[in-house]
Amino acid sequence: MTTLVTPMSQTLATKWQLFPQPHKYILIACIVSLSALAFWPSSRPSLEVMQAPTLEETAQASSAETTAELQTEALVVEPLPVQYTIEQGDTLSTIFDQFRISNSTMRAILASDEELLALDVLKPGQQLVFQFSADDFSQTLESMTLIKSPAHKVAYQRVDEKHFSFEEFILDTEWLESVYAGHIEGSFYVSAKRAGLNDDEIVRATHIFQEQINFARDIRAGDRFEVVVGREMVGDTATGSTRIEGVRLHSRGKTISAFLHEDGHFYNHKGESLTPAFLRYPTARQYRISSPFNPRRLHPITGRVSPHNGVDFATPIGTPVLSTGDGIVTRVRNHPFAGIYVEIEHSTTFKTRYLHLNRALVKPGQRVTRGQRIALSGNTGRSTGPHLHFELHVNNRPVNPLKADIPMVSAIDKKALPAFNDRVAMLENLMVNHSTNDG
Numbered sequence: 001m002t003t004l005v006t007p008m009s010q011t012l013a014t015k016w017q018l019f020p021q022p023h024k025y026i027l028i029a030c031i032v033s034l035s036a037l038a039f040w041p042s043s044r045p046s047l048e049v050m051q052a053p054t055l056e057e058t059a060q061a062s063s064a065e066t067t068a069e070l071q072t073e074a075l076v077v078e079p080l081p082v083q084y085t086i087e088q089g090d091t092l093s094t095i096f097d098q099f100r101i102s103n104s105t106m107r108a109i110l111a112s113d114e115e116l117l118a119l120d121v122l123k124p125g126q127q128l129v130f131q132f133s134a135d136d137f138s139q140t141l142e143s144m145t146l147i148k149s150p151a152h153k154v155a156y157q158r159v160d161e162k163h164f165s166f167e168e169f170i171l172d173t174e175w176l177e178s179v180y181a182g183h184i185e186g187s188f189y190v191s192a193k194r195a196g197l198n199d200d201e202i203v204r205a206t207h208i209f210q211e212q213i214n215f216a217r218d219i220r221a222g223d224r225f226e227v228v229v230g231r232e233m234v235g236d237t238a239t240g241s242t243r244i245e246g247v248r249l250h251s252r253g254k255t256i257s258a259f260l261h262e263d264g265h266f267y268n269h270k271g272e273s274l275t276p277a278f279l280r281y282p283t284a285r286q287y288r289i290s291s292p293f294n295p296r297r298l299h300p301i302t303g304r305v306s307p308h309n310g311v312d313f314a315t316p317i318g319t320p321v322l323s324t325g326d327g328i329v330t331r332v333r334n335h336p337f338a339g340i341y342v343e344i345e346h347s348t349t350f351k352t353r354y355l356h357l358n359r360a361l362v363k364p365g366q367r368v369t370r371g372q373r374i375a376l377s378g379n380t381g382r383s384t385g386p387h388l389h390f391e392l393h394v395n396n397r398p399v400n401p402l403k404a405d406i407p408m409v410s411a412i413d414k415k416a417l418p419a420f421n422d423r424v425a426m427l428e429n430l431m432v433n434h435s436t437n438d439g
């Protein structure tokens with residue numbers, strides 16, 4: 001971690017920089033005079049002391065020791081930072097012109113910025129801090145710091161006449177939460193705006209739920225919502241960055257929620273991904289594949305192509321079979337060859353089938369959720385031994401369920417779940433308290 005705090009010596013030096021050049025000479029003269037007086041023999045007549053010595057006289061009068069001391073002090077006093085706040089329409093070129101910094105210096109800085117391109121787009125409100133050299137009175141730029149935000153700065157340091165080096169500083173920040181709650185009256189946009197969210201935050205909040213809810217169609221007047229917005233802080237200073245940390249929508253007796261996890265993705269309060277997702281396997285643990293998906297399988301008896309439209313898993317009889325996605329049970333039947341089987345329609349795109357079951361635990365028309373037990377595996381129909389035959393159909397064509405490009409479930413890792421749960425509890429607590437206050 002780095003710090004933006006200016007050292008005390010620089011602060012003093014900054015004040016020094018504020019003095020116009022002629023004043024500096026006078027000030028130096030005064031210091032020299034006073035120092036000289038301090039070393040003046042006390043026996044000297046007071047009248048002489050009263051006579052203000054000229055600069056030359058004082059310099060001559062100074063002892064060798066005094067001169068040495070003054071030189072040391074003069075090294076500490078260096079001209080220091082000139083700060084400039086970027087305004088609309090500024091470019092590095094116009095700013096450098098204002099400070100009479102040479103084109104060659106600008107080229108050298110731009111060359112050093114090639115890796116970062118931080119200076120390519122200057123935003124109003126950002127600051128540039130210039131450090132000019134101490135040993136001459138021309139505007140020789142020694143260093144320049146771009147303060148992009150209170151948490152982010154880039155320092156360019158002169159290496160030699162033609163080169164600058166750069167160093168980027170990004171500070172540790174904290175997020176300060178605020179809750180925006182309200183009820184739907186008109187559109188979600190209008191209602192969220194009324195609750196205090198800005199356009200950008202509203203867009204982000206609706207985007208999180210885009211797979212769960214259609215904000216234009218599914219929201220009803222009176223539905224309630226809570227949005228937790230985090231503001232990035234460096235100490236007491238806001239960096240200007242915000243993020244959505246949690247959203248809850250209470251609609252027609254149901255609550256849908258989304259919480260930001262440290263991986264940058266949103267999950268519901270159970271830690272499940274909000275993107276529509278399927279389990280890859282229809283069982284809680286993976287079983288050996290006794291026969292793979294094979295559209296060109298040759299039938300062992302007829303010798304003709306007889307596709308194997310699913311994957312066979314060597315599951316012992318009675319193994320719980322799980323629906324690999326949310327959906328509706330479309331078939332529960334007993335077939336002379338497929339045995340007892342279940343078919344589930346997940347959407348117009350996806351369909352799954354589970355064959356040779358021992359027993360079905362669901363009925364046609366029933367709504368099921370991803371991971372729900374729908375059957376116990378068996379050995380029914382034409383089967384050479386206990387196994388589960390699992391099929392996945394995409395747009396009514398069977399595909400290899402182990403390789404198909406389907407939206408997979410991503411749940412928060414078990415190890416990270418306790419921390420996620422703590423965070424959800426904290427955010428929900430904020431939401432609840434706010435809602436209570438809100439009435």
Ligand SMILES: [Zn+2]
Pocket residue numbers: 291308310311312389390
């Ligand atoms: Zn099979």
